[in-house]
Amino acid sequence: MMLRIYDSAVRELRSFVPLTPGRVSIYVCGPTVQSAPHIGHLRSALVYDLWRRWLTHRGYAVTLVRNVTDVDDKVLDLATETEPWWARAYRVETEFARSYAALGVLPPTHEPRTSGHIPQALTLIERLLRRGHAYVAGDGSGDVYFDVSSWQAYGTLTRQTPDAVADPDEGPGGAKTDPRDFALWKGAKPSDPASVRWRSPWGTGRPGWHIQCSAMSQHYLGRAFDIHGGGLDLRFPHHENELAQSTAAGEEFAKYWVHNGLVTVGGQKMAKSLDNSLYADELLRRVGPATLRYYLLSAHYRSALDYQQEALAHAEAAVTRIATFRRRARTQLANTASDVPKPPIAFAAALDDDLNVPAALAVLHDHVRAGNIALDSGDAAAAMSAYESVLAMTEVLGAEPGGFTTAPRADVQSSTISTLVEVLLANRSHARDAGDFSTADRIRNELASAGIAIQDHTSGTTWTQA
Numbered sequence: 001m002m003l004r005i006y007d008s009a010v011r012e013l014r015s016f017v018p019l020t021p022g023r024v025s026i027y028v029c030g031p032t033v034q035s036a037p038h039i040g041h042l043r044s045a046l047v048y049d050l051w052r053r054w055l056t057h058r059g060y061a062v063t064l065v066r067n068v069t070d071v072d073d074k075v076l077d078l079a080t081e082t083e084p085w086w087a088r089a090y091r092v093e094t095e096f097a098r099s100y101a102a103l104g105v106l107p108p109t110h111e112p113r114t115s116g117h118i119p120q121a122l123t124l125i126e127r128l129l130r131r132g133h134a135y136v137a138g139d140g141s142g143d144v145y146f147d148v149s150s151w152q153a154y155g156t157l158t159r160q161t162p163d164a165v166a167d168p169d170e171g172p173g174g175a176k177t178d179p180r181d182f183a184l185w186k187g188a189k190p191s192d193p194a195s196v197r198w199r200s201p202w203g204t205g206r207p208g209w210h211i212q213c214s215a216m217s218q219h220y221l222g223r224a225f226d227i228h229g230g231g232l233d234l235r236f237p238h239h240e241n242e243l244a245q246s247t248a249a250g251e252e253f254a255k256y257w258v259h260n261g262l263v264t265v266g267g268q269k270m271a272k273s274l275d276n277s278l279y280a281d282e283l284l285r286r287v288g289p290a291t292l293r294y295y296l297l298s299a300h301y302r303s304a305l306d307y308q309q310e311a312l313a314h315a316e317a318a319v320t321r322i323a324t325f326r327r328r329a330r331t332q333l334a335n336t337a338s339d340v341p342k343p344p345i346a347f348a349a350a351l352d353d354d355l356n357v358p359a360a361l362a363v364l365h366d367h368v369r370a371g372n373i374a375l376d377s378g379d380a381a382a383a384m385s386a387y388e389s390v391l392a393m394t395e396v397l398g399a400e401p402g403g404f405t406t407a408p409r410a411d412v413q414s415s416t417i418s419t420l421v422e423v424l425l426a427n428r429s430h431a432r433d434a435g436d437f438s439t440a441d442r443i444r445n446e447l448a449s450a451g452i453a454i455q456d457h458t459s460g461t462t463w464t465q466a
Contacts, residue, residue: 003058003352005227006302008235008257009157013354018226019255024060026052027217027254029230029238030111032069033092034078037099039278039296039307040263040270044231046293047260047301047355049105049398051229054351057396065220066108067213068093070115071196071206085196086115086424087450099280102289103296104398112216114207118198120215121207124249125184125200133248134184137175142187142203146210146245148180154244157257158236165236182241183208194431194439195424195446210241217242218251228254232262261304278307291316294399297357318365322394325368328375329387341388343396351396364393421452425461 003016018024028048031041045066052064069075070089079085100107114121125144128134133150137143148154154162165180187205188197197204207215217225230239239257246253262269265276283292295315299305344367350359371386424443431439447454447463454463 001349001352003055004354005256005258006354008259011159014256016256018060019224022059022061024055024062024227025221025225026062026064026227026229027213027221027225028064028066028108028228029213029234030066030068031093031096032072032074033089033096034072034074035092037096037280038270039280039283040231041096042099042103042280042283042292043263043296043305044260045100045105046103046296048229048258050297050301050357051227051258051355052106053396053398054355058352063110063221064108065110065112065217067216068096068111068113069209069212070113071212072114072209076192076196079193082449084193084446084450089115095281099284102284103293104289106398110220112220114212114216117212117216117219118207120219121185121211122198122200124211124215124218124245125207127249128184128245131248131250133245135177136202137187139175141175142185142200142205143175143183144185144202145176145181146184146241146248147178148182148244149178151244151248153247154180155240157240157243160236160240165240182210182237184211184245193446194442195427197427210238211245213238214242214246214249214251214253217253218246223250224252225254227256227258229258229260232259235259260301261299264304264306267306287312287316290319290399294319297397297399298361300358301355318361319399321365322368322390322399325371325375326387326390329371329383329390332375333380333384333387341392343392344389347389347393347396357397360393360397364390364397367393421447421463425454425463429461 004013005016006012007014026048028044031037048064048066052062055062068089070086070093075089076085079088083091125134128146129136129144132147134144134146137145148162148165152162155165158165162180184207185200185202185205186208187203192206196206198206217228228239228242239259243253263278264270265278268274268276270277287295291312292315295312296305298311298315298318344363347360347363350356350363353359367386367389371383371390374380374383374386424447428440428443431437431443444454452463454461
């Protein structure tokens with residue numbers, strides 16, 4: 001059966017044909033690391049983890065890029081004197097990594113951070129300026145904006161006309177010539193710390209939110225890639241703006257657009273103002289990773305998932321039924337299952353149909369029931385057949401009971417802090433070269449406040465972590 005995928009751009013199911021035979025490239029918008037992960041973050045990560053697992057099972061070599069937005073207004077606003085923005089971003093990112101690992105989410109092929117890809121963003125902005133699709137604000141702020149009026153295809157992803165849209169994150173008026181325009185580069189504000197000011201032809205500053213993903217997807221996946229994923233709430237303005245700026249710059253960009261549904265609580269969107277956010281650590285302590293993974297995957301990925309405590313109880317009961325059958329089968333069948341069991345045709349057909357997990361789970365539980373009946377009746381052959389099928393299906397779903405780890409990935413932690421420190425040291429070096437010793441001293445002090453000691457040598461600068 002041909003794998004079909006629902007393309008949000010055309011709003012219909014399409015046969016999946018990758019750009020390169022045998023290979024699949026996926027870019028997923030990851031978290032803005034401002035605060036602890038909640039259930040919505042977990043669901044999104046699990047959806048694309050399952051896409052990656054199923055495509056790999058189907059024989060594709062999958063490259064999955066999931067970015068981390070560490071340079072953002074929200075992160076900066078929450079920084080304090082004792083915890084600079086980059087230290088907060090690192091701490092929160094490790095919380096995400098720990099939660100993902102606990103749920104059995106496979107690490108992405110690449111996990112780029114905004115702070116490590118400023119040159120790529122600058123290159124893309126300069127190309128848009130040359131092509132006439134961007135302009136530098138005339139107020140001396142150093143801001144650079146995308147000119148929506150210059151790109152008639154704007155609005156095609158969300159089926160809106162250019163005249164009817166404006167980016168709600170951008171705000172009205174100001175230095176923009178059109179309220180629909182959005183920031184590609186944000187000139188430094190007096191309140192911005194030195195560690196978040198990068199040099200550009202238009203003055204020091206930092207990239208806007210949207211340009212970051214376009215720059216990173218192009219850097220790791222090229223001018224065209226297969227699937228762009230993210231939460232439904234990112235379709236506008238984030239993904240619409242990504243598509244506009246990337247195609248206006250001459251890129252082909254994504255062939256398929258995939259969006260997962262959101263998690264609500266009592267029919268309401270999670271929000272700090274409503275005090276209804278469900279945080280990952282709390283849920284993992286309450287129900288355990290196997291139950292939480294099963295619950296979050298149990299609804300179709302495109303549908304909204306309204307959190308209900310009773311649904312978690314049902315998920316726990318379902319995971320227990322699967323685990324109980326597996327234990328019985330191992331005990332009674334002397335564990336003679338084949339080395340590489342294959343999932344049933346009906347299960348594969350369900351996942352080939354736009355990752356229809358509810359239908360796939362129905363097949364899984366049919367085999368659990370059939371296996372238990374076979375064990376009760378002493379039919380070893382039928383029981384073994386059911387057992388092998390259950391093993392294959394739980395492996396594909398990443399839902400093997402008790403099979404997850406709660407340990408954080410040390411390599412992620414190490415590479416994260418190293419990247420951030422090296423970026424700051426590069427900024428300090430630039431400041432010293434320019435004779436801006438007050439900025440260089442501020443960066444040293446910010447590092448010291450986060451437990452990073454630096455030593456200057458004739459051959460360069462080294463650092464150690466307290």
